[in-house]
Amino acid sequence: MFSLKDKITLVTGAGSGIGAAIAATFAQAGGFVFVTDRDEKAGQATVDALRSAGGQGEFLSLDVSSEADCERVATAVKSCFNRLDVLVNNAGIGHVGTMLTTTGADLDRLYAVNVRGVFNVTKVFLPGMVERKSGSIVNIASIGAVVGVKDRLAYVTTKFAIAGMTKALALDHALDGVRANAICPGRVETPFVTGWLKKYPDPEKAYRDACATQAVNRMGKPEEIAAAALYLASDEAGFVTGTEFIIDGGFSAGK
Ligand code: NAP
Numbered sequence: 001m002f003s004l005k006d007k008i009t010l011v012t013g014a015g016s017g018i019g020a021a022i023a024a025t026f027a028q029a030g031g032f033v034f035v036t037d038r039d040e041k042a043g044q045a046t047v048d049a050l051r052s053a054g055g056q057g058e059f060l061s062l063d064v065s066s067e068a069d070c071e072r073v074a075t076a077v078k079s080c081f082n083r084l085d086v087l088v089n090n091a092g093i094g095h096v097g098t099m100l101t102t103t104g105a106d107l108d109r110l111y112a113v114n115v116r117g118v119f120n121v122t123k124v125f126l127p128g129m130v131e132r133k134s135g136s137i138v139n140i141a142s143i144g145a146v147v148g149v150k151d152r153l154a155y156v157t158t159k160f161a162i163a164g165m166t167k168a169l170a171l172d173h174a175l176d177g178v179r180a181n182a183i184c185p186g187r188v189e190t191p192f193v194t195g196w197l198k199k200y201p202d203p204e205k206a207y208r209d210a211c212a213t214q215a216v217n218r219m220g221k222p223e224e225i226a227a228a229a230l231y232l233a234s235d236e237a238g239f240v241t242g243t244e245f246i247i248d249g250g251f252s253a254g255k
Contacts, residue, residue: 001028001029001230002029002230002231002233002234002236003029003030003234004026004029004030004031004085004086004230004233004234005029005030005031006030007026007030007031007032007085007086007233008031008032008034008077008081008083008084008085008086009026009031009032009033009034009084009085009086009087009088009233010033010034010036010073010077010084010086010087010088010125011023011026011033011034011035011036011088011090012036012037012062012064012088012089012090012091012117012121013036013037013038013064013090013091013092014033014035014036014037014043014046014090015035015037015039015041015042015043015045015046016037016039016042016190016191016192017188017190017191017192017222018090018140018185018188018190018222018225018226019037019046019088019090019091019140020042020046020049020222021221021222021223021225021226022088022090022222022225022226022229022230023035023046023047023050023057024046024049024050024053024055024226025223025226025227025229025230026055026086026226026229026230026233027050027053027055027056027057028050028053028055029230029234031056031085031086031233032056032057032058032081033047033050033055033056033057033058034057034058034059034060034073034077034084035047035050035057035058035059035060036059036060036061036062036073037059037061037062037091038061038062038063038064038091040059040061043059043060043061044059046059047059058080060073060076060077062121064089064091064113064116064117064118064120064121065112065113065116065117065120066120067120070120070121070123070124071124073121073124074124074125077125078128083128083132084125084128084129084135085134085135085136086135086136086137086138086233087121087122087125087129087135087136087137087138088137088138088139088140088229088233089117089118089121089122089137089138089139089140089162090140091113091117092113092114092117092140092142092158092192093109093110093113093114094110094152094155094192094196095109095110095152095154095155096151096152096196097151097152097153097154098151098153099153102153102154106154107154107157110154110155110157110158111154111158111161114155114158114159114161114162115158115161115162115165118139118162118165119165122137122169126169126173126178129173129176129177129178130173130176130177130178132177133176133177133178134177134178135177135178135179136178136179136180136181136232136233136234136237137166137169137178137179137180137181138180138181138182138183138229138232138233139162139165139166139180139181139182139183140182140183140185140225140229141159141162141163141166141182141183141184141244142155142156142159142184142185143184143185143186143246143248143251143252144156144159144160144184145159145160145162145163145182145184145244146163146184146244146246146252147251147252159184162182163182163184163244166180166181166182166242166244167180167242170241170242170243171242174241174242179232179237179238179240179241180241180242181232181237181240181241181242181243181244181245182243182244182245183225183228183229183232183244183245183247184244184245184246184247184248185220185225185247185248186213186214186219186220186247186248186249186250186251186252187210187211187213187214187219187220187251188219188220188221188222188224188225189219189220189221189222190222193210193219197210213251214248214249214250214251215249215250215251215253216249216250218249219249220247220248220249224247225247228245228247232245
């Protein structure tokens with residue numbers, strides 16, 4: 001188990017799914033976790049769970065698409081600890097559609113959260129990391145940041161942007177002691193995925209099809225993504241920056 005002892009960490013979108021699992025894993029590894037989400041009830045439930053398991057954390061309300069929220073959260077973190085060691089940009093939203101069935105408004109909505117959100121949160125915490133010459137930024141992208149995914153035009157567009165932003169950030173700040181990496185999961189069983197599967201005419205078939213897109217014929221578990229986030233956040237990953245860590249059960253390995 002990699003250790004985050006004495007590390008101050010923050011996870012966005014940590015009220016559900018992958019973000020909640022990352023928060024729990026980081027707390028188990030000894031880190032203090034700022035659990036952030038736009039959904040206060042869900043975020044507080046994540047904090048309650050990690051505290052019940054003996055971890056330390058606090059909830060801060062944060063809509064990543066709001067620059068004002070990001071400033072407020074950065075001030076709150078500064079007043080508690082005066083530093084942030086690990087930032088996980090996990091909050092993200094999806095949209096099902098091709099170029100023909102995606103509107104400009106759909107693309108803007110995804111861009112505001114998936115791209116501007118990562119930009120906004122990173123912007124308020126990076127200066128402190130650079131000043132202290134230490135920091136790890138983990139961006140939760142998607143396998144749709146590595147290969148195209150059918151019927152996900154806007155989502156894939158924003159996730160490729162995250163992969164690019166991660167690489168640029170890593171290069172710009174490698175000599176400042178700040179690492180930046182992206183995790184690219186295949187389908188992971190979370191409310192994000194189960195929500196859209198329920199909208200299909202035959203949800204059980206849609207579930208089986210979603211499992212079958214992975215060579216291992218199942219979806220990933222949030223904890224399997226959290227384990228990779230823990231590694232990338234830890235000092236053991238000191239030589240890892242600017243990379244895309246694919247965790248996709250063989251989704252992208254080929255047919
Ligand atoms: P999830 O279960 O829907 O959890 C995402 C959380 O982020 C929710 O609590 C959501 O709140 C919150 N959120 C959404 N927009 C936000 C905003 N503007 N500011 C702050 N919080 C916001 O999704 P997940 O499956 O865990 O996905 C987490 C990340 O992994 C996303 O970036 C997603 O693209 C990526 N990913 C997921 C999969 C997968 O198969 N699950 C695969 C590859 C990548 P609301 O409930 O209010 O929306």
